[in-house]
Amino acid sequence: MSTRQWAVIGLLTTALAWAGNALIARASAGMLPPISLSFWRWSCALLLLLPFTARGVWQHRQLLLAHWKRLVILSALSIASYNTLLYQAAQSTTAINLTLVGTGLPVAAFFWSVVLLRQWPAWTTLCGAFLGSCGLLLILAGGQPERLLMLEFNDGDLIMLAAVLSWGLYSVLLQRWIMPVPGLILMAAMLLCGVPLLVPFFLWELVHVGPMPLSWQAAGAVGYTAVFASLLAYVAWNNGVKVLGPATASLFSYLTPVFTALLGVLLLSEQLYWYHLAGGALTFLGLLLATRWPQVSR
Numbered sequence: 001m002s003t004r005q006w007a008v009i010g011l012l013t014t015a016l017a018w019a020g021n022a023l024i025a026r027a028s029a030g031m032l033p034p035i036s037l038s039f040w041r042w043s044c045a046l047l048l049l050l051p052f053t054a055r056g057v058w059q060h061r062q063l064l065l066a067h068w069k070r071l072v073i074l075s076a077l078s079i080a081s082y083n084t085l086l087y088q089a090a091q092s093t094t095a096i097n098l099t100l101v102g103t104g105l106p107v108a109a110f111f112w113s114v115v116l117l118r119q120w121p122a123w124t125t126l127c128g129a130f131l132g133s134c135g136l137l138l139i140l141a142g143g144q145p146e147r148l149l150m151l152e153f154n155d156g157d158l159i160m161l162a163a164v165l166s167w168g169l170y171s172v173l174l175q176r177w178i179m180p181v182p183g184l185i186l187m188a189a190m191l192l193c194g195v196p197l198l199v200p201f202f203l204w205e206l207v208h209v210g211p212m213p214l215s216w217q218a219a220g221a222v223g224y225t226a227v228f229a230s231l232l233a234y235v236a237w238n239n240g241v242k243v244l245g246p247a248t249a250s251l252f253s254y255l256t257p258v259f260t261a262l263l264g265v266l267l268l269s270e271q272l273y274w275y276h277l278a279g280g281a282l283t284f285l286g287l288l289l290a291t292r293w294p295q296v297s298r
Contacts, residue, residue, distance in 0.1 A: 007243035010236030011252040019259035021083075021229035023267075024221050025090040032221060034087030036212040039195070039202040042079055044226035046191040053188035060181045064189050070177045071193050077170035078234070079194025083225075084201070085163035092156035104161065106133075108168025109250035116172050125247055128286040133254065135282025143275035171246035174238060183235045254283050 001009075028037065057064065064071065113119045137145075179186060212218050240249040258280045 003243055007240045007249075011240040011244075011249055012255065014233040014236045014240070015252050015255035016259050017228040017233040018253075018256045019263055021225055021233075022256060022260050023263060024225060024229075025087055028087075028217075028221055029090045031213070032218055033205050033209045033212055034091060035084055035198070035201050035205040036209075037087055037221060037225070038084040039198045040212065040222045041083070041225040041230055042191060042195050042198065044222055045230040046188070046195055048226065049184065049188050049191065049231060053184050056182065056185040057188050057192070060185055060189075063179065063181060067177070067179055068193075070173075070179070071189055072197075074170060074173060074177070075190045075194035076197055077166045077173070079190055080197040081166045082163050082170070083229075084198065085159050085166065089156040089160040089163065092159075104164045105168055105253040106247070106250040108164050109171050109246045112169050112172035113245075113247050117176055119245070119247070124289055125251070128248075128251055128289040131282050131286030131289065133286075135254070135258075135279040135284075135286065138275050138279035138282065143273065143278075168246075168250065171237075171241050171250060174241050175246050178242070183238055186238065187231070187235055251286065254286070258283050 181189075237249065240252070262280075
């Protein structure tokens, strides 16, 4: 398979992994402290990755140190900010609102691409984004568009909006600040920067909210998010941004709620309705259109 096809498969895997992350965020709201979940997730990911990458990080230390400011910014936007904000938002808003605000990721990526990279999305990307958003809104509305007008937004939605802007900026800077190091080495370096950034917030939550409970549910949430939603998803996402560009890669975020609905059917015995199938088909069609041809026009 070509590099482009591998990038697409990786982004599909990312969307699936993040669908599981969304289910965990919903299920753990009110039970697991959000900053603690984020801190232990990334700490475990670092412990799992470091034995395989420590030598590579040391070998590339001169290059990484030369770009330490960029690494800190990328780590702050992704490791320290995005998922921490998502988990925090899940404490005070509904799952449908989280997903709806999350659909703004492609818009955020388009905006930052124009502002920072001077890159305008090609018509295929814009058409794909339109089809994908239509499919996603169909699922969110449950086949009844008038339901979207009945949604109410709160502080949690504003927190999720900040998360979306943070991730969009991270994706664009990742393409602008290309560092010639292997993907796993870059991931390890970002974790080495990002985990310490979370420590002050983790300690604050530890004092004011309390520690994460010792339970199988907490261990399962940390284990899944560390391996699948962190290591696997981030490496695949970074490669997808490198190969396809941030504007196109961001469209795969539309698949997260589609996969979330399918996982709900498979794991939670939820009902599968016609609008799940129709919305999913529109989303996949939009992604096919967006990834079939070169995506960026200057």
